[in-house]
Amino acid sequence: MNFRCLVCMFLPLFLFSCGNKKENIKELLQVWSQKEIKFPDELIFSVKGKDTVDFSISGKYKILTYVDSIGCISCKLQLGKWKIWMEEVDGESMGSVKFLFFFSPEKRKKFLETLRFENFFHPVCIDDKNRLNQLNHFPSDMTFQTFLLDENNKVLAIGNPIHNPQVKELYLNIIQGKQMEQEDKSMHIITKVSIDRSSVSMGSFDWQEEQKSAFTLKNTGDKPLVIQDVTTSCGCTTVAYSKEPLQPGGATTLEVVYKAERPEHFDKTITLYCNTDNSPLTLKISGDAK
Template sequence: MLRIRRYIIQITKLFIFLLFILILSSCRENNQKKEITEIIKSWQGKEIIFPEGLIFTKYGKDTIEYNIPVSDYKIIMYVDSVGCTECKLLLNRWKKFIHEVNLMANDTVPILFFFYPKDLREISFILQQDSIDIPVCIDKENKINQINHFPSQQDFQCFLLDKQNRVIYIGNPIRNEQIKEMYLSAISNGKYSPSVQSSGITRIKVDQTNFDLGILKKDDNKKVCVIIRNIGKLPFVIHDVKTSCGCVQINYIKQPVAPGNTTEVSLTYHADKTGLINKTVSIYGNMDISPLTINLKGEVVIAEKNK
């Protein structure tokens, strides 16, 4: 009876999740809505097959002996070779999430990364940089994707699996707070309850949301500051700040901002590639315009050699 009850709860959450996705997608094209819905439906309950001969490593370079354990739950993340690996991964957030899962489940829920790499050195570097020491699979032949045919959209290349490796939820808990809550609720058998971060919505005023970084030379750094004033009646709290690229470093104070006071979000752009700059930063909090979107524009050029 308990297993049936859990299954009913999961199905109910799935329909709530589908409704949530449809609401978020209301401003998109109808065919995109349909595509997202079909992805979720088609993967619900689907078994993930782990091919033989997978090689696990530490930090993407040192081979280790590791067998995927039989556990009530496991989380797998597939990372393909398309685009900026560091931008897609957001390992600093994964590190916090892994810690939260381990505390909740007493280290009984394995979190597995499967990389189909275009640059093995890059993966090794970013794993060491963020001290991600869990076993990761470097799947040079892309075996796991060839068997399972994962969705091409990066937001749907992460899965919460049950004991039989069937998909309970699909979606990236690092990029979507509601998906994260659903993962943690399932793992804790419904005991997880997200903390209340604010007692209500307040109003804010921002002087500038569009920044022209101008012409930068490659490897230059450019810093701008977003000043946010709390013009409401409740304390203002920044819950999270997300960027479209790892080339933007973010710093902000996490303490509540009293009505009438200001807080500052510092954004430092590192010009790692030449070309036009078109980056966005999303600031989430208990304000009337959430997320607050900050746009960074400009151009990076090759530095002239001294004549």
């Protein structure tokens, strides 16, 4: 896939961003398109951080994800979603895709606890010395620390499929050999949506108590509104919503549940993908779990 195709596919995902950010994304895509990822000579993979396994990184396609030590570990990992999507990809690709997980955790004990809690049995490389990043100098934005590679380790696409369903679709299309073309939005059914609020404060509460809130969406356009997907910035936040098309003038609710993993101040993001010109929409929840 050439640079022009990558830009056509990715820039629409950031139409809500400022002009400077769009230019930065274009520059980033230009740098990484067809770039070869370099791997350290000696790689040790293990299951749950204790059982070393013989794991080859060779494959027709590879999905490489790198996670550093900055920020919330569970927010970045989202291992439950990875497990579900890995099964989907294996079914679609007949096992031609190799998943490569490289983690460089500052708090190794906390990281291993997360692997065991999520029952994540896929081999991972715990890169304590951060060698993979030192060889490649990955972008600092975690959005661009996941890559689809070919058999020669060259970058075919960049972006985190777990955090963005459009990137997920892009990866699958490339793996399945489908022709990639720039989307023509005029061919899509587009409507309008209003939301009662863009952020919710849950206040202070006992961190062991589950918290619930809601956002109300109204279809203010003249075509049915379809919620295509909802993603969250952390596994501690879940969202329930109707997948049925919402008719013009109708309203629906996004039911949000937050379950803290520990006492903390939190500020989480919910990203809503739907058939509107301003999609994706960003919602926020915040509070103090004590």
